[in-house]
Amino acid sequence: MIKGDSVTNTxxxxxxxxxxxDELGFNRFWLAEHHNMPxxxxxxxxxLVGHIAGNTKKIRVGSGGIMLxxxxxxxxxxxxxxxxxxxxx
Numbered sequence: 001m002i003k004g005d006s007v008t009n010t011x012x013x014x015x016x017x018x019x020x021x022d023e024l025g026f027n028r029f030w031l032a033e034h035h036n037m038p039x040x041x042x043x044x045x046x047x048l049v050g051h052i053a054g055n056t057k058k059i060r061v062g063s064g065g066i067m068l069x070x071x072x073x074x075x076x077x078x079x080x081x082x083x084x085x086x087x088x089x
Contacts, residue, residue, distance in 0.1 A: 001039045010041045011048070018052045022059040029056070030064035046079040053087040060089060 001010045018029045031048055034040040042048045045063050053061040066076055 001041050003039070007041050011051075014041070014048070015052055015055050018056050018059065018061065022056040026059055028060045028062065030062055032064040033067050033070075035067070035070070046076075046083060049080075050083055050086065053083065061087070 001007070014031075021029050029052060031042075031045055031052070033043060033045040035043050045066060049061050049063060063080070068076065
């Protein structure tokens, strides 16, 4: 996140970057999970993956890293399994 920018605007920009990457023919757009760091916008990776996947056409959207010690492995599997069902491919 750019200093002085809002979380809302930064999330909007992330969506725009993914849309542009999709238009340019990139194959993948990955997001990663981070916590308690200044300038990091979203720790809810699966929610952001779903939002970006729902606002792009062909690009594959996924997570470059989930901090499994912070989550139940079953919940992570269910979340990403649901995302795969909503946005196959």
